[in-house]
Amino acid sequence: MSRSISISFFSSIFFLYLASVTSDLDSDRRALLILRTSVRGRTLLWNTTASSPCDWHGVHCDAGRVTALRLPGTGLLGSLPPGGIGNLTQLQTLSLRFNSLSGPIPSDFSGLVLLRYLYLQGNAFSGEVPSYLFALPNLIRINLGENRLSGRIPGNVNSAARLVTLYLERNQLSGSIPQITIALQQFNVSSNRLNGSIPDSLSGFPVTAFQGNTLCGKPLSPCQGVSPTSPPSPPSPSGKKDSDKLSTGAIVGIVIGCVVGLLLLLLLLFCLCRKRKTEENNAPPPRNVEAPVVVAAAVPKETAANVPSPAAGSSGAVSKELIFFVKSFGEFDMDGLLKASAEVLGKGTVGSSYKASFDHGLVVAVKRLRDVVVPEKDFRERLEVLGSMSHPNLVTLIAYYFSRDEKLLVFEYMSRGSLSALLHGNKGNGRTPLNWETRAGIALGAARAISYLHSRDSTTSHGNIKSSNILLSNSYEAKVSDYGLAPIISSTSAPNRIDGYRAPEVTDARKISQKADVYSFGVLILELLTGKSPTHQQLNEEGVDLPRWVQSITEQQSPSVVFDPELTRYESEGNENIIRLLKIGMSCTAQYPDSRPTMADVTRLIEEVSHSSSGSPNPVSD
Ligand SMILES: *[C@@H]1O[C@H](CO)[C@@H](O)[C@H](O)[C@H]1NC(C)=O
Ligand SMILES: *[C@@H]1O[C@H](CO)[C@@H](O)[C@H](O)[C@H]1NC(C)=O
Ligand SMILES: *[C@@H]1O[C@H](CO)[C@@H](O)[C@H](O)[C@H]1NC(C)=O
Ligand SMILES: *[C@@H]1O[C@H](CO)[C@@H](O)[C@H](O)[C@H]1NC(C)=O
Secondary structure, three states: OHHHHHHHHHHHHHHHHHHHHHHHHHHHHHHHHHHHHHOEEOOOOOOOOOOOHHHOOOEEEEOOEEEEEEOOOOOEEEEOOOOOHHHOOOOOEEEOOOOEEEEOOOHHHHHOOOOOEEEOOOOEEEEEOOHHHHHOOOOOEEEOOOOEEEEOOOOOHHHOOOOOEEEOOOOEEEEOOOOOOOOOOEEEOOOOEEEEEOOHHHOOOOHHHOOOOEEEOOOOOOOOOOOOOOOOOOOOOOOHHHHHOOOHHHHHHHHHHHHHHHHHHHHHHHHHHHHHHHHHHHOOOOOOOOOOOOHHHHOOHHHHOOOOOOOOOOOOOOOOOOEEOOOOOOOOOHHHHHHOEEEEEEEOOOEEEEEEEOOOOOEEEEEEEOOEOOOHHHHHHHHHHHHOOOOOOEOOEEEEEEOOOOEEEEEEOOOOOEHHHHHHOOOOOOOOOOOHHHHHHHHHHHHHHHHHHHHHOOOOOOOOOOHHHEEEOOOOOEEEOOOOOHHHEOOOOOOOOOOOOOOOOOOOOOOOOHHHHHHHHHHHHHHHHHOOOOOOHHHHHHHOOHHHHHHHHHHHOOHHHHOOHHHHOOOOOOOHHHHHHHHHHHHHOOOOHHHOOOHHHHHHHHHHHHHOOOOOOOOOOO
């Protein structure tokens, strides 16, 4: 008796729950139908007799609610109705790019509190850029380019703490660009009617992000003319009555005097600034080196000449020489390094890398840092920390060089290049295919190196984990490079660092937590198994990153669908270990940092996976 009561009790709760879910989905369905009947142009071919909208073209549901609506290039015409998209209260992604939608961006978008990605570019939306957009707490990317939006850029852009992309190009926006303090990584306001000066925080973006306006200041030409901020201080008359009685002649005289004085002052300031600018600009040598160059040619003369530092510390001997951490690789000095023949290896986010070969056969990799933002003392302290690290799966930092104009790191040279090149490079040329054992070994080696970094203390992180920073030794051991450099490099140095590895909570590239490292490492595992680059344009478009792509496919189909064909070609059907490693990677990319495992856990799990792989020799001997 009591049992049947409890059953009916639970079933009624269940049905109540079901009812609430379906009613919410019903309301999503109603909202979509309102959209469908309002927009003109090509009809949305939705099966309106279906009770759930989840199978409709462009509609994506999660947990029984509509979370994404993607109708790019669908020929939609007319304006967006109220009570339509704005009522999809669980919406996270909205893409209506390249349609012919017009009218204002509806005000009920302010209710889309979960919205992360908003793509409305390539329409004819008019009116202002609504300020409530920036109050949506989860927004990560906004693209409103190529519309007819007018008015000013709202002053509350900084409220969108997680925003990394703001594209407003090719509209009719006017006024000046507000101060932007959030860490944007992509920004474009070109071809508008903006005027005034470019805020300092945006000066690291390329010229093309600002062209087609009447803007001034870095990266465009410096602002000229009278500064609008400080009007000339009024003449200080002895008494108010007297000043009231000044003759027009006197006033004209005073005004002319002030204006001339101010102009002279500005001219002086301008010249001083220009002088400093040109000094700064002359200092760094050209960076657009594509062809092999000789490092010596690229390093300014001054550095080669061992000029004693004028800013020598209290010890009196702050060295202009290479500072060595390990000498087992062979000895050389700055002169020798400059004379070594060099070849460009690549350009990364922290700087360019060269391969330097000495006459006596030694080969090293030289990394030339760009946009170092910390003072010399902090730089040297940081390098001491990095130089003290030693692990078989870390690329050894051999030495470094610091001067005002040049910061060089000398690493051991890895002849097999990076994992990125191996996975995504030219697969022809008789290259050995990357089999499961090799991939598992690389995952394990990298995990061990990162665990080691994390074990140093709770604030130490790698900060820039990605496949181009996983180098390979001759025996395909993973050697992790570029560790610990993030805090000394300007975060605006590479605005386009939407790289697919970045954890969702990260807003400042200089502050990467260990849990954010775990996320990036998870993406790396997924990349290793799928062979897909997380930076791949098609994945990144509309915010579908590699983890979510893998998740959406594995939810519906067998996991083997996502694997790199090169990996599965030589593996027996359904190698359990590959699937286990995939799951480890996915657990690392959990959205919330607290749900991610620690790097020590991850390493242990990967050890189990790779040890239980039949006949797999442990590729790392430590
Ligand atoms: C539309 O949905 C209904 C109900 O789910 C279904 O019976 C019908 O076959 C669908 N029509 C088309 C053309 O898919
Ligand atoms: C949209 O939401 C508003 C406010 O919650 C509500 O009054 C309205 O009925 C909803 N529209 C539809 C079509 O569900
Ligand atoms: C910018 O343009 C507006 C008109 O669109 C004008 O009122 C304002 O004075 C201009 N500001 C500057 C600094 O040129
Ligand atoms: C900005 O947008 C323009 C198109 O208006 C494009 O040509 C330019 O390359 C873009 N620049 C950046 C940095 O995104």
